Amino acid sequence: MEPIFFVHLTDIHLSKPGKTPLFGLVMADKLRNVCAEIGKLQPKPAFVVISGDLTHDGDLDDYKFLRSFLREQEMAIGIPIHVALGNHDFRGPFREGYLEETPSEESYYYSFMADGLRVAVLNTQVPGTHDGRIDEQQLAWLRDLLAVPAPRGTIVVHHHPVVPTPTAMMDSHLLQNPQDLARVLEGTDVIGLLSGHIHFHNIGQLAGFPCAAADGVAFGLDPSSAEVMRMVDRSGYNLGVVKNGQMVVQPMTMPGDQRVLGRV
Numbered sequence: 001m002e003p004i005f006f007v008h009l010t011d012i013h014l015s016k017p018g019k020t021p022l023f024g025l026v027m028a029d030k031l032r033n034v035c036a037e038i039g040k041l042q043p044k045p046a047f048v049v050i051s052g053d054l055t056h057d058g059d060l061d062d063y064k065f066l067r068s069f070l071r072e073q074e075m076a077i078g079i080p081i082h083v084a085l086g087n088h089d090f091r092g093p094f095r096e097g098y099l100e101e102t103p104s105e106e107s108y109y110y111s112f113m114a115d116g117l118r119v120a121v122l123n124t125q126v127p128g129t130h131d132g133r134i135d136e137q138q139l140a141w142l143r144d145l146l147a148v149p150a151p152r153g154t155i156v157v158h159h160h161p162v163v164p165t166p167t168a169m170m171d172s173h174l175l176q177n178p179q180d181l182a183r184v185l186e187g188t189d190v191i192g193l194l195s196g197h198i199h200f201h202n203i204g205q206l207a208g209f210p211c212a213a214a215d216g217v218a219f220g221l222d223p224s225s226a227e228v229m230r231m232v233d234r235s236g237y238n239l240g241v242v243k244n245g246q247m248v249v250q251p252m253t254m255p256g257d258q259r260v261l262g263r264v
């Protein structure tokens with residue numbers, strides 16, 4: 001069976017043009033550079049999935065810009081781009097500006113197929129907070145979805161990660177109910193989980209399922225910084241391949257000066 005290549009991006013933190021840039025960086029330029037690299041990959045990836053923090057402020061105009069920008073990049077690279085929501089996203093403006101639907105606070109989760117591989121995209125937002133949790137409704141939806149296996153297995157995409165990080169400070173940003181998710185995944189065709197939010201590559205497992213968080217596209221965080229959150233001018237992504245029934249992840253880093261942008 002042919003391997004399936006894909007790209008996992010996260011934390012693009014896009015803003016509409018003209019806004020004061022975060023850390024003086026134009027996030028659209030950073031994403032454009034990453035997309036240019038993706039466009040050169042051989043074999044060509046089957047899809048790109050972005051695991052949340054699509055915008056920084058979550059304004060309606062940011063989502064309108066996100067829509068036109070991502071459609072432009074899809075055309076340029078010839079690869080479909082799928083998205084999940086993160087803690088910096090807002091459902092109402094996202095539904096109106098990106099999906100071009102009537103705005104509502106309805107959670108955004110769905111699945112898609114690519115060459116026999118199923119991708120389940122979850123929404124771990126806890127509205128009004130930066131916390132991450134998978135609610136009962138989504139757990140029930142995921143249980144139903146996974147009841148029937150997909151030909152090449154399933155990958156689950158969600159913003160808040162489940163793997164412990166190097167520091168206690170960053171651990172406070174993890175998904176709050178990983179064991180609920182683990183119970184739903186048990187005995188299913190899931191081959192891996194992909195997430196973001198922490199802005200650095202971090203690989204581990206949940207109940208034996210391989211899990212990979214990716215570096216941010218907009219900026220990185222220093223994973224070894226225990227006392228302060230140190231933001232770094234860096235972009236990265238995960239190059240994924242499904243081969244021999246496994247999800248294999250190659251963390252990729254874009255060239256850059258890795259300069260410290262700020263500390264929180």
Ligand SMILES: [Fe+2]
Nearest residue numbers: 011053197199
């Ligand atoms: Fe983020």
Ligand SMILES: [Fe+2]
Nearest residue numbers: 053086087197
């Ligand atoms: Fe986040």
